[in-house]
Amino acid sequence: MVPLTCFQFNYTYINNNLILTNTNTSHISQSPCLSLYKQKMGKSSYSNNKAVNCVVALTISYLIVAASAGSFYDDIDITFGGERAKVLNGGQDLSLSLDQYSGSGFQSKHEYLFGRFDMQLKLVPGNSAGTVTTFYLSSQGAGHDEIDFEFLGNSSGNPYTIHTNVYSQGKGDKEQQFHLWFDPTAAFHTYTIVWNTQRIIFLIDNIPVRVFNNHDASGVPFPKSQPMRVYASLWNADDWATQGGRVKADWTKAPFTASYRKFNANAKIVGPNSKSTSSQSEHQAWSTQGLDAAGRNRIRWVQNKHMIYNYCNDRKRFPSGLPTECKTSRFL
Numbered sequence: 001m002v003p004l005t006c007f008q009f010n011y012t013y014i015n016n017n018l019i020l021t022n023t024n025t026s027h028i029s030q031s032p033c034l035s036l037y038k039q040k041m042g043k044s045s046y047s048n049n050k051a052v053n054c055v056v057a058l059t060i061s062y063l064i065v066a067a068s069a070g071s072f073y074d075d076i077d078i079t080f081g082g083e084r085a086k087v088l089n090g091g092q093d094l095s096l097s098l099d100q101y102s103g104s105g106f107q108s109k110h111e112y113l114f115g116r117f118d119m120q121l122k123l124v125p126g127n128s129a130g131t132v133t134t135f136y137l138s139s140q141g142a143g144h145d146e147i148d149f150e151f152l153g154n155s156s157g158n159p160y161t162i163h164t165n166v167y168s169q170g171k172g173d174k175e176q177q178f179h180l181w182f183d184p185t186a187a188f189h190t191y192t193i194v195w196n197t198q199r200i201i202f203l204i205d206n207i208p209v210r211v212f213n214n215h216d217a218s219g220v221p222f223p224k225s226q227p228m229r230v231y232a233s234l235w236n237a238d239d240w241a242t243q244g245g246r247v248k249a250d251w252t253k254a255p256f257t258a259s260y261r262k263f264n265a266n267a268k269i270v271g272p273n274s275k276s277t278s279s280q281s282e283h284q285a286w287s288t289q290g291l292d293a294a295g296r297n298r299i300r301w302v303q304n305k306h307m308i309y310n311y312c313n314d315r316k317r318f319p320s321g322l323p324t325e326c327k328t329s330r331f332l
Contacts, residue, residue: 070091070263070264071090071091071092072087072091072092072093072094072106072260072263073087073091074091074109075108075109075110075263075265076094076106076107076108076109076230076263077106077107077108077109078104078105078106079105079106079107079231079233080102080103080104080105080233081096081097081102081103081104081105082102082104084096084097084098084099084102084103084104084255085097085104085105085106092261092262093259093260093261094106094259094260094261095257095258095259095260096133096232096233096234096257096258096260097234097255097256097257098124098131098234098235098236098254098255098256098257099251099254099255099256100236100249100251100254103233103234103235103236104233104234105134105231105232105233105234105235106231106232106233107229107230107231107232108229108230108231108263108265110229110265110269110270111227111228111229111269111270112137112227112228112229112230112265112267112268112269112270113225113226113227113228113267113268113270114195114196114197114267114268114286114287115194115195115265115266115267115268115284115286116192116193116194116195116264116265116266116267116284116285116286116289117137117192117193117194117195117230117264117265117266117267118190118191118192118262118263118264118265119135119190119191119192119230119232119260119261119262119263119264120188120189120190120191120260120261120262121133121135121151121184121188121189121191121258121259121260122184122185122186122187122188122189122258122259123151123153123160123184123185123258124153124185124234124256124257124258125185125186126156126185126253127155127156127250127253128153128154128160128185128256129153129154129155129238129241129242129247129248129249129250130153130236130237130238130241130242130247130248130249130250131152131153131234131235131236131237131238131241131249131256132150132151132152132153132233132234132235132236132237132241133150133151133153133232133233133234133258134148134149134150134151134231134232134233134234134235135149135191135193135230135231135232135260136148136149136150136193136230136231136232137193137195137228137229137230137231138167138228138229138231139223139226139227139228139229141170142170143169143170144167144170144226145167145168145169145223145226145228146165146166146167146172146223146228147165147166147167147193147195147200147223147228148163148164148165148166148167149162149163149164149191149193149202150162150163150164150165151163151184151258152237152241152242153241153242153256154242154243154247155242155247159179159180160179160180160184160185161177161178161179161308162177162178162179162180162204162209163175163177164176164177164178164202164209164210166200166212166223167223168221168222168223169221171221173311173323174212174311174323174325175309175311176210176307176309176310176311177307177308177309178209178302178306178307178308179306179308180204180306181305181306188259188261188262189204189205190203190204190205190206190262191203191204192204192206194286194289195223195286196286196287196288196289197214197224197287198213198214198288198290199211199212199213199214199289199290200212200223201289201290201291207298207299207302208291208295208298208299208302209299209302209303209306210299210303211290211291211299212325213325213328215324215325215328218324218325218328219324220323220324220325227270230263230265232260234256234257234258236249266284266286267286311323311326312325312326
């Protein structure tokens with residue numbers, strides 16, 4: 001059972017959609033919102049923004065996380081690194097550090113089955129050679145599923161490499177890599193994973209950089225049944241991360257620090273005793289999200305101008321023939 005929780009939120013009702021616009025925890029003693037929600041969902045015209053106080057005891061095992069920035073205190077657990085991982089500014093910011101002894105990392109408190117996941121990151125500045133900063137989804141076990149954003153550091157003056165990969169049933173080997181069109185160390189930028197039953201979309205500042213479509217019907221495994229947590233980490237990978245391992249971490253520059261903020265998970269939360277797979281999240285925009293014409297133009301631009309590696313073009317790696325999905329998808 002999900003514990004009793006208090007919320008205060010503003011909503012706008014437009015075109016038969018109830019849009020949450022500002023959600024925050026509050027101390028409220030009355031609970032009229034469930035009936036009000038049903039009432040509003042039955043209306044067909046625009047209604048002005050209103051503040052609604054609500055307390056709802058949720059007993060379902062799947063629920064929707066409102067798309068608003070929460071607190072790292074509430075949303076994540078530190079997984080390693082001790083004091084190298086620091087929650088700051090009342091839970092709004094989080095920093096991960098790496099020194100010669102250890103890196104650091106965190107994971108979401110919840111597991112999810114499909115959704116949209118946003119995180120703002122500011123990467124390690126200066127000489128970041130040998131470091132890897134991550135934001136990804138993963139299940140557990142040898143046959144795990146995983147959806148990766150990894151940021152491979154470089155020596156001063158050289159660009160970061162953005163490394164993406166998709167694992168299903170323990171098998172990956174679906175790498176695409178990019179150089180960014182901005183300095184990811186100078187300011188925060190938003191990195192997004194959209195995961196639904198049809199596709200996985202990687203976005204940077206809401207610009208699609210990669211789409212991995214579901215070709216399960218053609219025998220290509222696709223992450224669709226294993227709940228995943230959100231993970232983030234900063235760790236030493238100087239045996240391979242920078243220029244194939246030729247450039248090592250300069251520990252005189254340690255500690256290396258990456259910053260995170262504004263973690264949003266608009267997704268299905270999977271409870272420990274879940275039995276039903278039905279959820280209102282099936283009606284969320286991310287559940288059918290694809291690329292419109294503007295999105296297709298943007299991804300073409302990214303992949304033409306900023307992609308530096310695509311496994312679907314690596315015939316030396318696959319001398320017996322490219323993977324099946326490479327023959328059927330325009331955008332991977």
